[in-house]
Amino acid sequence: MGVPVIELAGVGKSYGPISALRDVSLTVDAGSVTCVLGDNGAGKSTLIKIMSGLHPHSEGTLTVDGTARVFGSPREALDLGIATVYQDLAVAPLMEVWRNFFLGSELTGGRFPFAGLRIKEMRRITDAALRDMGIEIDDIDRPIGTLSGGQRQGVAIARAVHFGARVLILDEPTAALGVKQSGAVLKQIAAARDRGLGVVFITHNPHHAYLVGDHFVVLKLGAAVLDARRAEVTLEELTLQMSGGDELQSLSEELSRPS
Numbered sequence: 001m002g003v004p005v006i007e008l009a010g011v012g013k014s015y016g017p018i019s020a021l022r023d024v025s026l027t028v029d030a031g032s033v034t035c036v037l038g039d040n041g042a043g044k045s046t047l048i049k050i051m052s053g054l055h056p057h058s059e060g061t062l063t064v065d066g067t068a069r070v071f072g073s074p075r076e077a078l079d080l081g082i083a084t085v086y087q088d089l090a091v092a093p094l095m096e097v098w099r100n101f102f103l104g105s106e107l108t109g110g111r112f113p114f115a116g117l118r119i120k121e122m123r124r125i126t127d128a129a130l131r132d133m134g135i136e137i138d139d140i141d142r143p144i145g146t147l148s149g150g151q152r153q154g155v156a157i158a159r160a161v162h163f164g165a166r167v168l169i170l171d172e173p174t175a176a177l178g179v180k181q182s183g184a185v186l187k188q189i190a191a192a193r194d195r196g197l198g199v200v201f202i203t204h205n206p207h208h209a210y211l212v213g214d215h216f217v218v219l220k221l222g223a224a225v226l227d228a229r230r231a232e233v234t235l236e237e238l239t240l241q242m243s244g245g246d247e248l249q250s251l252s253e254e255l256s257r258p259s
């Protein structure tokens, strides 16, 4: 196994009186995919907001490279190489693909009339970075809003990899996608892993998780109900956990027709 980049121990988070997360522990290793599964409201987004610096945690410890941290802003996480791609991709839809790729990190120093931007170079680098991650986009001058959801996720992942992320956090990247597009995103997760990144893959789809996951944490009402390495759990067990397990069994009895 790789070296843990992020380690959570006994992490909890309350929003006022609401306890969204309780006593959650997990590690994110370099070159490995940690899947966080759970139903709506399980605390998945809360967990990644803590790791990405959006919300400080209220209990427990978060360490990055062995140093305890309480992030005060997403910038602090990003500076440590922790990049997050959110569910609702916050990209500028009318901007070209390459401009989105370099958004906030534009190469400058070009000459008039290019307004100080090295446009040609940014286009070339974007094209190469997308190709390198196996992302097929016919024209990087297209407004990013005209791409499919899977392609937009791909651009965001390639962007994080290019700008040196060590940890990539993805919040339900396949939730709104069809089978083919989901497959493309799963390939990009594998590509990021193969480049040595630690990936945190949030999903409620056990099949998607099992295709790429090395480590699985299932959350339920803010607590971890399963924490297993790949060798310790089968897809069937994961699926049962995610479909409610015992609850489904009692529901089945309740719904059974009188014979």
Ligand SMILES: Nc1ncnc2c1ncn2[C@@H]1O[C@H](COP(=O)(O)OP(=O)(O)O)[C@@H](O)[C@H]1O
Pocket: 015, 018, 019, 020, 038, 039, 040, 041, 042, 043, 044, 045, 046, 047
């Ligand atoms: N900003 C917030 N303020 C108050 N409650 C919140 C906030 N964000 C999330 N919650 C609550 O915390 C719990 C976990 O939410 P969330 O982390 O979004 O779950 P998931 O992403 O697994 O659907 C839910 O009960 C949700 O209503």
Ligand SMILES: [Mg+2]
Pocket: 044, 045, 046
């Ligand atoms: Mg969520």
